[in-house]
Each structure stands twice: as C-alpha cells, then as structure tokens.
Amino acid sequence: MSAFFLFVMTMVFYVIVFWIGSLGLDLVWSRTGIPIFAYYLYVAIGAYLTGLFSLPHVPLQNGVGNLFGLDMPGLLALPLAAVATGVIAMGIGAVFLRRLRTDYLAVVMVAVALVIWDFSQNDITLVSGNTGLTNIPLPLAGVLKININQWTYLYTGVALVWALALWWVMKTVSNSPTGRVFRAIRDDSVVAATIGKNVYRYQILSMGIGGFYAAIAGGFLAQLATSWNPSSWAPFEVFNVFTMVIVGGVGSNLGALVGAALLQVLFIQGPTYVASNYLHSPTFETLAAAAIGVLMWLSLWFRPQGAVPEKLKPTKWYLGREPQLAESINPDLTVEERA
Amino acid sequence: MANELTNPILSTRDLKKSFLGVTAVNGATFDVPRNLITALIGPNGAGKTTVVSLISGQIKADSGQVSIDGVDVSGWPAHRISQQGLMRTFQLSRELGGMTVLENLMVSARRQSGENLLNVFLRPGAVKKEEQALAERALEILNRYGLYHLRDSRAQALSGGQKKLLEISRAVIADPKILLLDEPMAGVNPALIEKIGEYIIDLRNGGMSILMIEHNLGIVEKICDNVIVLAEGRTLATGKMSELRENEEVVRAYLGEVINADNGR
Amino acid sequence: MHLFWIDFGTGLATAAVVALAATGLTLQFGITNYINFAYGDFMALGALLTFALNNQALHLNFWVAAPIAAILVGVFAVIANQFLLAPFARRFSNPALTMIVTFGLSLFMANVATVIWTGNTLFYRMPISVDKKVGPFLWSPDVMVVMVFAVVVMILIHLLLKMTRLGKMMRALSDNTSLALTSGIDVRQITNVTWFMSGLLAGLGGIALAVQEANLTVTSAESYLFVIFAAVILGGIGSVYGAMLGALAIGLLTETAPLYINAGYKLDVGFFIVIVLLLFRPQGLVPRLGRS
Numbered sequence: 001m002s003a004f005f006l007f008v009m010t011m012v013f014y015v016i017v018f019w020i021g022s023l024g025l026d027l028v029w030s031r032t033g034i035p036i037f038a039y040y041l042y043v044a045i046g047a048y049l050t051g052l053f054s055l056p057h058v059p060l061q062n063g064v065g066n067l068f069g070l071d072m073p074g075l076l077a078l079p080l081a082a083v084a085t086g087v088i089a090m091g092i093g094a095v096f097l098r099r100l101r102t103d104y105l106a107v108v109m110v111a112v113a114l115v116i117w118d119f120s121q122n123d124i125t126l127v128s129g130n131t132g133l134t135n136i137p138l139p140l141a142g143v144l145k146i147n148i149n150q151w152t153y154l155y156t157g158v159a160l161v162w163a164l165a166l167w168w169v170m171k172t173v174s175n176s177p178t179g180r181v182f183r184a185i186r187d188d189s190v191v192a193a194t195i196g197k198n199v200y201r202y203q204i205l206s207m208g209i210g211g212f213y214a215a216i217a218g219g220f221l222a223q224l225a226t227s228w229n230p231s232s233w234a235p236f237e238v239f240n241v242f243t244m245v246i247v248g249g250v251g252s253n254l255g256a257l258v259g260a261a262l263l264q265v266l267f268i269q270g271p272t273y274v275a276s277n278y279l280h281s282p283t284f285e286t287l288a289a290a291a292i293g294v295l296m297w298l299s300l301w302f303r304p305q306g307a308v309p310e311k312l313k314p315t316k317w318y319l320g321r322e323p324q325l326a327e328s329i330n331p332d333l334t335v336e337e338r339a
Numbered sequence: 340m341a342n343e344l345t346n347p348i349l350s351t352r353d354l355k356k357s358f359l360g361v362t363a364v365n366g367a368t369f370d371v372p373r374n375l376i377t378a379l380i381g382p383n384g385a386g387k388t389t390v391v392s393l394i395s396g397q398i399k400a401d402s403g404q405v406s407i408d409g410v411d412v413s414g415w416p417a418h419r420i421s422q423q424g425l426m427r428t429f430q431l432s433r434e435l436g437g438m439t440v441l442e443n444l445m446v447s448a449r450r451q452s453g454e455n456l457l458n459v460f461l462r463p464g465a466v467k468k469e470e471q472a473l474a475e476r477a478l479e480i481l482n483r484y485g486l487y488h489l490r491d492s493r494a495q496a497l498s499g500g501q502k503k504l505l506e507i508s509r510a511v512i513a514d515p516k517i518l519l520l521d522e523p524m525a526g527v528n529p530a531l532i533e534k535i536g537e538y539i540i541d542l543r544n545g546g547m548s549i550l551m552i553e554h555n556l557g558i559v560e561k562i563c564d565n566v567i568v569l570a571e572g573r574t575l576a577t578g579k580m581s582e583l584r585e586n587e588e589v590v591r592a593y594l595g596e597v598i599n600a601d602n603g604r
Numbered sequence: 605m606h607l608f609w610i611d612f613g614t615g616l617a618t619a620a621v622v623a624l625a626a627t628g629l630t631l632q633f634g635i636t637n638y639i640n641f642a643y644g645d646f647m648a649l650g651a652l653l654t655f656a657l658n659n660q661a662l663h664l665n666f667w668v669a670a671p672i673a674a675i676l677v678g679v680f681a682v683i684a685n686q687f688l689l690a691p692f693a694r695r696f697s698n699p700a701l702t703m704i705v706t707f708g709l710s711l712f713m714a715n716v717a718t719v720i721w722t723g724n725t726l727f728y729r730m731p732i733s734v735d736k737k738v739g740p741f742l743w744s745p746d747v748m749v750v751m752v753f754a755v756v757v758m759i760l761i762h763l764l765l766k767m768t769r770l771g772k773m774m775r776a777l778s779d780n781t782s783l784a785l786t787s788g789i790d791v792r793q794i795t796n797v798t799w800f801m802s803g804l805l806a807g808l809g810g811i812a813l814a815v816q817e818a819n820l821t822v823t824s825a826e827s828y829l830f831v832i833f834a835a836v837i838l839g840g841i842g843s844v845y846g847a848m849l850g851a852l853a854i855g856l857l858t859e860t861a862p863l864y865i866n867a868g869y870k871l872d873v874g875f876f877i878v879i880v881l882l883l884f885r886p887q888g889l890v891p892r893l894g895r896s
Contacts, residue, residue, distance in 0.1 A: 035700035096883070103639055103699040104882045110641075111830055111878040118875075122868035176466065177453030180438070180446045187435040190397060195447040195513065196421035197454075205456070239707045246704075251437075283719050290715035293708035297688065300705065304696075312439050314491045318474035323490070325482050 002149075009152050010224075011269045015261045016159045017220045022244045022256035023170050024213025029242070030250040030310075031174060032206040033186030034093075035102055038109035039214055040238040041116055042089050046215020047222035047232070048120075049081035050074075051133035054223075060125060066133065067126045074139025074223060075158075082215035089211025093204040113235035121230040132229020136222055152224075159220055166213060170253050173209065175313070182206055183251075240268070243296040249306030258307050267292050346409075348373045348517050348548040349425075354393050354403035355572075356386075363389045365572035367403070371517065371565075376539060376549045378559040378580075381569035382592065387552045388430060390569065391519050395427045396420040408516055422449070424516035428523060430552070432502035436495030440486060440505060443494050444477035445470075447509045477512060484508045484538065500527040507538065518542065520551035524558060536562045556580070568592070606740070611860045613741025619855025620754035621812040625828070626835040626847040627761055628805025634778035634842035635798045636685070638699050641706040643806055644829035645713035648822055650677045650807025651814040652721050659729050666730040674807035681803025682796050684709060690795075710826075717822040725819050733818075750812045757808070758848055765844060774798060778842055831858060831874035837881045 021043060028036040054077035057069035072080070096108055121130055139158075141151045173179050181202050184192040189199050222228040244263050249255020264270075271288035275281060299306065315323050347370035354367040364386040371377050379387050392398040394405050396417035404413045405420075412420050426447075435443050451473065452458040453466040481487045484504045489497065497505060503523060510518055523539070524532045532555075540562055543549060553559050559566060560580045568575040568583060570592040576583060583589045629643050640646075653673035657664045664672070692705045733744035743751075765771035773789050774797070813828060814820035835854040839846020854874055861873045 035703070037703075100882060100886075103703065104886055106700050106703050107639055107833065108879050108882050111833075111875045114830060115872050115875045115879070118869060118872050122866055172459060173456065176456070176459040177446075177451045177470065178456050178459055180442060181454055183438055183442075184435050184446045187437045188433050190417075191429075191433050191435060193417035194395065194397070194421055194427055195509065196418050196449065197446075198416075198418050236707070236711070239704070239711055242704055242707070286715045286718050290712045290719070293710075293712035293715075296708045297692075297705060300692070300701070301695075310437075312491065312493065313442070314439075315441055315474065315478065318441065318445070318470055320471060323478055325478055325487060 006149055006152060007269075007273050009156055011264060011273075013152065013156045013159055013220075013224060014264045014269050015257075016156065016163045017217050017224075018241070018244060018260035018264055019257045020159075020163050020166055020213055020220075021217035021241055022248065022260050023166060023253060024210040024217070025238075025241050026245045026251065026253070026256050027170065027174070027182070027213070028206050028210035030245060031179065031186060032182045032203060033189070034097070034203055034206065035106035036109060036207070036210060037106050037238055038092065038113040038235070039210065039241060040233060040235055041113040042085055042211045042214035043218035043221070043237075044117075044120070044228075044233045045088060046081050046085045046211075046218030047228040048127055048133065048218075049084050049215065050077050050219030050222050051136045051228050052127070053077035053081050054137055054139070055133060055135070063124050064128050064131050065125075066128065074137055078139075078216065078219040078223070081219050082212045085215030085218075086208040086212035089214075090204050090208040093207035097200060097203045097207070110235060113238075117230060117233075117235050128229075130230055132227060132232070133222070134227045136226045136228065138226065139223060155223070162216060162220075166216065167253055167257075170213075174251075174253070178202075178205075239296075240292060243292055243299075245306075246296055247299045247306060249308035249310065250304075251310030252306065252308045255306050255308035255310075262307075263292065263295075267295065346373065347371055348408055349394065349550065350406055351390070351394065352404040354390065354405070355401045356389060356393055356398065357401060362572055364393060364400075367393075367569065367572065367574055369567045369574045369577055371548060371550050371567075373548050374543060374546060375564040376543050376551065376562055377565040377567060378563035379550055379552045379567050379569060380554070380556070380559060381575070385569040386572040387569055388521055389572075391427060391521055391550075391552065394420075395425060395519060421513075425519065426510035426513050426515035426517075427519040428503075428506040428510055428521055430521040430525065432499070432506050434494035434497065434502050434505055436493065438494055439491050440481065440494055440497070441474065441477055441490040443505060443509050444480060444512045445473050448473055448476075448512050449514070480508045480512055500531050503527055503531075503535065507535070511542065515547065517548045517550065520549065522552050522554065524553065524555065532558065608860065608863060609740035610742045611863060612856065613738075613743055615856035615859035616741070616852075617743065617747045617751055617816050617855070618859050619852045620751045621809055621816055622828075622832055622835050622855050623848050623851035624754050624757060624805050624812055625809030625832045626839070626851045627758070627844055628802040628809065629832055630836045630839070630842055630844055630847040631774070631778075631798055631805070632802035633836065634844075635774070635795055636690070636693065638689075638693055638702045639706070639833075640689070641703060641829070642684070642709035642713060643832065644826040645710050645717070646677055646681060646803055646806035647810030647813065647825035647828070648717060648820075649680065649713065650674050650810035651820045651825065652717055652726075652810075652822065653677065653807070654811050654814070655721070655726050655728060655820065659726075663729070666728050670808075670811045674804050674811065677807030677810075678800040678802075678804035681799045681806070685799045686796070714822060714826065721822055723822060725821050727819050728814065744818075746815050750815050753808075754812065757805075761844060770794075770797065827871060830878055831871055834874035834877040834881075837878055837886070840887055 025036065025039050028034050052066055052068060053070045053072050054074045055066060055069040056071040058065045092112065096105060100108060120127060123129060127133055138151050140154065146154065181192065181197050184197065185199050185202055193199050225232065240263060244259030245256060247262060248257070248259025267288045271285045275285040349371040350369070352368050354364050356364040367386070367390050379390070381387055389398065393400045396415055399414065404411060406412060407423050407425055410423060412423055435446065438446070452462070452469060458466055478487065478490065481490055484507065486501065486504055486508060489501065494505060507523060524535050527535070536558060539549060539551070563580065565577070566580050566583055567577045568589050575592055576586050576589050625647055632640060650673050653676050654666070654669045657669035657673060658666050688709065689702065689705060693702045696702060733746040735742045735744050765775055773794050777789060777791060777794050810825050813825055817824065831854055835850035836847050838853055839848070839850035858870050858873050861870050
C-alpha cells in the first residue's frame, strides 16, 4: 500500500514537473511559432546547473568531479539555475533566430542539442562525462531530518507551489500585450514586423522565458533522482513534450496540464510501474513509448486544437464590460464578392 | 504641385533590386507629396509591389535611398521603418489569422506600455487602463469600416472583402504619416470598391498621405490626386492622370496596352 | 602517416555507406520538400529485416536476404508517405509540424523495433571477414564488396536520372513542382517511385553500415542520421550528385577526425557541419550539377 502510494506521489510529481515543462514549450512553439526542437537541451542544462549550484566543488579525480560547485541550498539553486539557463537559451536564440528559415532552424536546433549531448558524454572535466552528477542533495531533507519517502511528499508540494506560480506568470504574460505580440509573430512574422514589432527581440525573449521553464522542470527531475547524467535525457525526448502540448491544447495553459497528466500517467510512468511490478518485462513500457507517436498523429489529425483549445478573448474581456456601440454592418460586405 | 513637392512625405532615390540576376527595380526615383492620394501605376512586372516592399523594408534594396518625412531610412529593418510612421497593406491580405479581429487592431497600435514585460508585472493597473482605452479606440475604427459585428471572430474566418477592410483598419489604428496600399480594391465587389474609395478619401481629408498601387485607371482618375508611372523598374513619369493621358511615352508603355486590351474584349 | 591511410580507407568505406543513404534522402527531399527525421529508422529497418531473414526466419544467405530487406523498406517508405506523412504535409502548411510527425514515426519505429529485436547487439550469420591490406588501406572483403556495390548504385542512379523518361520526370518534379503539375506528369506515381527509391537506398545504407561495423543494434543507424543530413546539405539539398560528393567528404572527415580530436566526437564533425552550413551557406557548397 505504502509502495503504491509512493508511486502515485512520484507520478504526481512528474505530472507537475512536466506541466511546467509543457508551459514553457507551449509559449515558444504554440504562442511564438519557433520550432524549438532543442527544448530538451534546456531541460538538461537546468538539471546540470541545479546540481552544480547545490553540490560542493569536487576536484577532478579518476574521472569523477565537477568544474565548480557552489554548495547552495537546493531551494535557491533551482531558480538561479533556471535564470542562467534562460540566459543561455537567449544566447542560442540570438545566434540562430537571426538568419534561419523555419525548417532549417528546426534541424539546426536538433543538431545543437546532439552536439552538446555528445559533449556531456565525452567531456569529463565539466560534469564527469557518463558518470554525471551524483548525490545531488534533497533540498530541506537534511534540515528537517526526514527520510526519502517523506521528502517526496513534501517536495511534491513544493513543486506544486512552483507550478501554480509559474502558471500564473504564464497566464499573465500570454494575456498581456506582450503575449499578443508573440501570437502576432506566430501567425505571420512579416506582418508583425510591418506593424512595428521587433520580431527578433520578442523571439529571443520568448526563448529566454521558455528556457527558464524548461530548467525548472529539469532541476526538479535532477533533485528527485539525486543525480543527472547523459542517460538521464536525450535530445529526442523533446518529442514527448511536443506531444503533451499538442494533445493537451496548443496555446492553452490548462491544456499543458492535461497533456502532461495524460502522457505521464497512461504512457510513461504508469506503464513503467506496471511493467516492473506486474509484468516483469520492459516490453509493455517500450510499446507505450511507441504508442506516444500514434497518439500524437491521431490527436493532430482528429483534434488539431487539442483537448483544451486556445481560448479567444472576446471584446468584453478587454473592456471589462459589454461594448456599447450599436451594431453596424457594412452593407457592401453582404453583396456576393468576386472570387 | 510644386509646393507640395518641396517637402515630400516619402521620397525614393534610385532604388535598385534584382533577384537571381533578374532586375525587378532599376532606379525608381519619385516623391510622394503630403496629404494627397498618390497612385503607383504601371504594367504587370513593372516592379510596383517590389518597390512597396523595398520602401517598407520587407526586402532589402541593392542600392538607393528611401526617406520618410525627411528621415533617411535606407537599410533600416521593417519594424523601425514602421515605427517611423509608415504602414502598409498587402495585395493578398495577410491577416493575423489565429487572433480576433479586435486583437488584430489592438496589436497594431503604437507605444503600448504592456508590450514591455516589466510594465506588465510592475504596473498592471496602468497597462489595464491603457488596454481598455485601446479597445475602445479599436472598436470605433471597426465601426467606421463596418467590421464591428465581426470584432470577436477569428480573423482567418473573414471573407476576402472583409480582410481587405481589416488590413486598412489595422494600418489606420497606428495613425501612420504615410500609408502604402497594395491594390486595396483587387478582388472585391463593385459596391465595396466605391466604399473603399470613400474611406481612402476620408483618410486624406483627415490629413494622412497615401500611396496606393492600383490597376483600375477609372478609380485612379476618380480618387487619386497624383500619379507615378513605373515601367521596367524605373519611374517613367509623374503628374495628374489627365496630364499623363497626353504623355506619349506613358501611353505607349502602359495606357496603350490597357486601352488595346479593353478594345479587344 | 600509416595510421592516417588506414583511417582514410575506413573513411572511404563510411563514405560508401553515407552515399547510399544520402542519395536516398536527397531524392526524397527534392520531391516532398520536408525533412524526414525517421530516415535513420528506415536505415535501421533495412539492417534489422536483413537480420530477420538471415538469422530468424527463412535463414537465407546474407547476400540474398539483404536485397529483399531493402526492397521491403522501399515498400514501407511508400506506405508511410502515402498514408501518414503526405496527408499531414498537405493539411498543415507549417513545415515544422510535418517534421514533428516524422519525429513521431521515428519514435514509433525505434520502439517497435526494440520490442521485436531487443536492445542487444546483433550479428549476421555470415563467415567472419578478415581485414586485408590493399595498398595503404585495410579493408575486409565484405567492406570492399559494399564499396564496389555503392559505386555501382551511384552509376545506376546517374543513368536512371539522365537516360530514362522516369528519371527526367523525377528531375522535373524536383526542380519545379508546379511546372511539372501543368506538364502532365503523373505526380503521384513519381512521388511513390521516389519514396520507394528513397526507402530502398536507406535500407541498403543501413545494411552497409551494419556490414561495415560488423554488428548492429536497433539504434546504431539513428546516430548517423545527422551525418547523412550533413552530406545532403554539403552537396546542396535536393542535389543527387552533390550528395554523393558530400558523402565522400563527410566519410573522410568523420573517420580521419579521431587522429586529431577525441574519437567520441567523430560524428559531431557531421553535426557541426550541419549547423555551420545551414547558418552560413544553406544552398550547399557544390553547385547544382544535377539540375538542368
């Protein structure tokens, strides 16, 4: 019973973390229109930086060690790592957004993620290559003297607080005139420039915010696992997050939660639990991963707007009341138009 | 005319552009006078739309100058040229399809403090007030152009004529010094052509300067104060329509072709 | 110097593998104009089906199993395009969305392959081929067969594109889709033929890779995907002859790179070329020889 409860709590933790992750991808991809295929790279950078910020410095010895360690409290390391990742994401955006068309940008983004993934495997001086970071401290566990199970319950709560705050921030950003500019760029970046918006700058801003969200998700994953290494992630895992966004609802904050929950419970954590506790074979888990591809195709084909579609804001939302002008209809628009 | 031309709102000098070795614009030089409606005409392939895109910065010119209200904007990116007071519409309407009609206008307005995230979080009250005022203004403009009842529709759901009007109202809300219209009446019904003509004249009477590409010479004669003729990427002549009808070169290059085509039907 | 020539020889062998796969990818891109992230899995499928025919069912001789497997991949590619990729590409104008769909296909194929063939290293049932000294190079007889085969295939593709009506129609469609549409070419048929050839070449490339590495896993071809992209982009996307030259350059670069840098980064040479070329010279380095 207690093992099952722990599993449920862990799953809830994953749902919350990937809600945060999906919110960031949703902003960059669904609301700004950037094919951010390097998104999982930001998740990984956030995880590594959270580890490095909260671990002590271990000088390199026998291939294990880290270039630096700041020995910060975990609760503080997480947001600082996210800010740093946001800055890195903006730098990547500044280089690649300037000159590439959409499909080439997508390819380059994957290539960048692959290069850095390979680097994290081969370079032992920075984050110990394939060994990666180990013993990343559980924030608060030492102070409160609690065991790992209690910590999981507590930290799920911490993650929830973070998620609600970030959900509010995302809601505020996307409802603001800034969010409107993002959507204008998504719909037609040429028009956005024509009406005086600095498209490049807003795209970089969007990348930065997305990088922050990705890194918070990554930091939580590293803290839950107490470790992070090249086998903890792969650039292609970005596809799962894309599926969460597409299935949940493109451009919808609540949709991101629905998508994250659906995938984590039915296609990722759930099957893993069933496979290891009842079936004792990884086949079921692998089939579930294959099914994510099918889920995405079906969702995109039959319900491209997703489970919770993006809501349009009516005039009332902007005015705070019903508009009072009398309905006027241009009679010439009702005449049948020439093709 | 002479007075108006001493201080043009927009002028181009020797604009040149070629694509993959094919010359599209080859030395376009003209002045667009203030507070008038100027037509940009010329046979197909004369480079009219390319000139508009060069002026508004969507395409970078190979050489030449553009200045708006005395400010040299040559080589500036499109958004800075727009901020300098130039708005344009597109021949094939480019609405922001995923947004509502009202939002299409609101996003186009100038100097909105909420387009800076710091203000969104630090001065939410001020941003909200500004948004309300902006929405009121956008509704007035929509009402003027008969789009008010469509305010909450997704822009991509509009008909061709409605999209033309949306493009004009999206430009108007930014209160430009100079408005470039790329065939604002192409593909709309005759009644709406009349109406759009009236709208454009109203804008001029309100003090706006307008440069419009137009194929229909009847319309040009009726509403445009001044005409620029473009042929083979160069400025062929400028003047009033009535004067240009007397200009042999213009008739040969363009008007003759239209007249012949009309006779042929 | 001796070591350099051995690596150079391995580079030529890798170039043969990359050339097979890259011509297939560039043919497909020329006609359908979107990037297929599942292409590495098409390669893997060729190698794995060969394994199935060679070791699991029928127990065919490797040299018999390989062409059958490659043809099956060609058929699979036609089906995948006809029923999955093409409908999405027609419906959604955003190329990134079609790319996500091919991403999904990659994930689907890789996971199903893992279920069928496990994650273990697999070996073909064929005599062990010992490396022989050929001039300054060191090649096994199997690898030499692969290289000769690749050259023959390249010549056949050249003859197909230049000499046959089909090849001319393929080039016309690749150069200008709308023009081809109006000139009475059966676009659907040419598209299917192109996808078949693309799948066939992917399968052959995957099999050649397994022969060259003397083993295979379900994921080994996937890591070569971007190396193949690099060859395609280097040669100019959509250009068949460019892809052949690109493959030669990429094969030699990746295999000789370990002499100068950490061998773990050898494939990154390819990734790096993708990034730099798309940033600064997306039209490729080779002028479009294949275009009329």
